[in-house]
Amino acid sequence: MNEPDRIDAAGLSAATLCCFLWGGNAVAAKYAISAAGVPPIGGAGLRFLISLPVVVLFCRRAGATWRVEPRYWWLLAVHGLLTAVQIGSFNWGTSHSEAGRSSVFINIHPLVVAPLAWLLLGERMGVRGIVGLIAAAAGVAVMLIKPLMLGGGLVGDLVVLASGIVFGFQAIAQKKTFPIIPPTTLLLAQSALAVPLSFLYSAAIEGSSSYHFTPEVVWGLLFQGLLVSGVAFAIWMILLRRYPAGRLVTVAFLTPLFGITLGTLIRGEAFTWPLALGGLLVGLGIYLVAVEK
Numbered sequence: 001m002n003e004p005d006r007i008d009a010a011g012l013s014a015a016t017l018c019c020f021l022w023g024g025n026a027v028a029a030k031y032a033i034s035a036a037g038v039p040p041i042g043g044a045g046l047r048f049l050i051s052l053p054v055v056v057l058f059c060r061r062a063g064a065t066w067r068v069e070p071r072y073w074w075l076l077a078v079h080g081l082l083t084a085v086q087i088g089s090f091n092w093g094t095s096h097s098e099a100g101r102s103s104v105f106i107n108i109h110p111l112v113v114a115p116l117a118w119l120l121l122g123e124r125m126g127v128r129g130i131v132g133l134i135a136a137a138a139g140v141a142v143m144l145i146k147p148l149m150l151g152g153g154l155v156g157d158l159v160v161l162a163s164g165i166v167f168g169f170q171a172i173a174q175k176k177t178f179p180i181i182p183p184t185t186l187l188l189a190q191s192a193l194a195v196p197l198s199f200l201y202s203a204a205i206e207g208s209s210s211y212h213f214t215p216e217v218v219w220g221l222l223f224q225g226l227l228v229s230g231v232a233f234a235i236w237m238i239l240l241r242r243y244p245a246g247r248l249v250t251v252a253f254l255t256p257l258f259g260i261t262l263g264t265l266i267r268g269e270a271f272t273w274p275l276a277l278g279g280l281l282v283g284l285g286i287y288l289v290a291v292e293k
Contacts, residue, residue, distance in 0.1 A: 007251065011243050014235050015251040021232040023258025025224060026094050026102040027266050032220030033095040038213070039206035040091035043221065044084060045198030048191050050225025051233075055188050058234045064184035075177055079186060080193025082170045087229075088198060089163040096156030100269050103259020105160040107140055107252060112168025120172060123244045128288045136285030140256055142278035175240055183237035191229065257282050 007015070033043045059066075068076060094102040114133060117123040177186060239248055257278070263269040 007243055007248060011239060011248070012251060015239055015248060016254060018232045018236050018239075019252055019254035020258045021227050022252070022255045023103055023260075024262050025228045026099040026106070026259050027262050028220040028223040028228075029091055029094045029102070030099045030220075030267065031216045032224065033091045036212055036214070037217040038221070039202055039210040040095055041084075041088045041198050042202035042206050042211060043091050043224075044087040045195050045202060046221050047087065047224040047229050048083075048194045048198065050221060051191055051229035052188075052195070054226055054230030055191050055234060058230075059184040059188050062184045062238075064188065065182055066185070068181055068185060068189065072180055075181060076186075076189045076193060079170070079173065079177065079190040080197060082166060082173065083190045084194040084197040084201075086163050086166045086170060087194070088201075089159050089166065093156045093159030093161075093163060097160060098263070098269070099267055100256075100260040100263040101157060102160045103263065104140060104256040105157055106164045106167070107256045108161055108164035109168035109171065109252070112165055113171050116168065116172045117175075117244065121175060121244075132285040132288030134285075135281050135288065139278040139281030139285060142274045142281060145274045171240065174237070178241055183241050184234070187234060187237045191233075254282060 029043075032038060033040050037043070038046060090102070090106060093105075097105075174183070174186060181189070260269065264271050
């Protein structure tokens with residue numbers, strides 16, 4: 001499939017939906033992953049387990065190829081491990097930070113993907129795209145001001161940042177793998193493999209006594225499993241195949257905007273001027289990248 005040189009309206013709409021769901025991910029994680037809920041790595045395993053029916057249904061409707069040649073099984077193992085590490089570290093970091101802050105810090109991944117896409121995938125970005133990326137990055141930086149002023153949660157923030165870096169490398173690895181393993185097949189395989197990897201670690205380190213299910217925990221896990229790991233990641237895999245990764249992930253700068261907004265509405269976090277100014281810069285960046293020819 002030949003990639004278009006810009007993000008069209010359909011791609012922008014689908015990517016925005018993914019960003020909205022990802023923005024709510026940190027809020028859901030705060031309810032599900034805690035001492036009164038489920039442990040971070042075990043929660044990641046439950047999230048993937050819940051998402052599997054959605055992923056299987058999506059793959060069937062998309063006519064996915066179910067078999068992968070044995071010589072490529074090592075690729076599946078790598079992607080499964082990356083998936084488990086990325087989500088597990090995000091859960092752990094978010095449980096030691098705040099939802100709004102995690103929504104911002106996880107979004108470092110576009111800054112990882114863009115240069116890697118240029119170096120490894122041969123993707124280019126014109127003047128408008130570069131200005132858009134700078135504007136979006138500035139918006140994220142502005143939104144970081146208030147969370148950093150609050151203090152505390154440094155270890156959690158750093159772990160979420162590390163998760164964002166892993167996410168960026170994973171996006172490039174997926175893009176490189178698509179010619180060998182179709183996106184839907186890869187999505188199903190990495191989700192399925194992440195389940196036992198997460199549960200094995202949780203059983204050995206976290207223990208079964210750390211699981212406590214309350215209505216809030218269940219709803220948080222359902223949101224993460226069905227809407228984020230199921231719907232959002234399925235759509236994102238298709239978008240990565242159709243559009244240049246360096247431009248597509250720039251749209252993901254909407255994620256902290258949605259995350260902080262949902263954190264304000266649901267968890268009562270303050271709406272501040274960094275959020276308003278950052279949102280304007282993010283919107284400008286998305287517009288410039290989307291309209292570039």
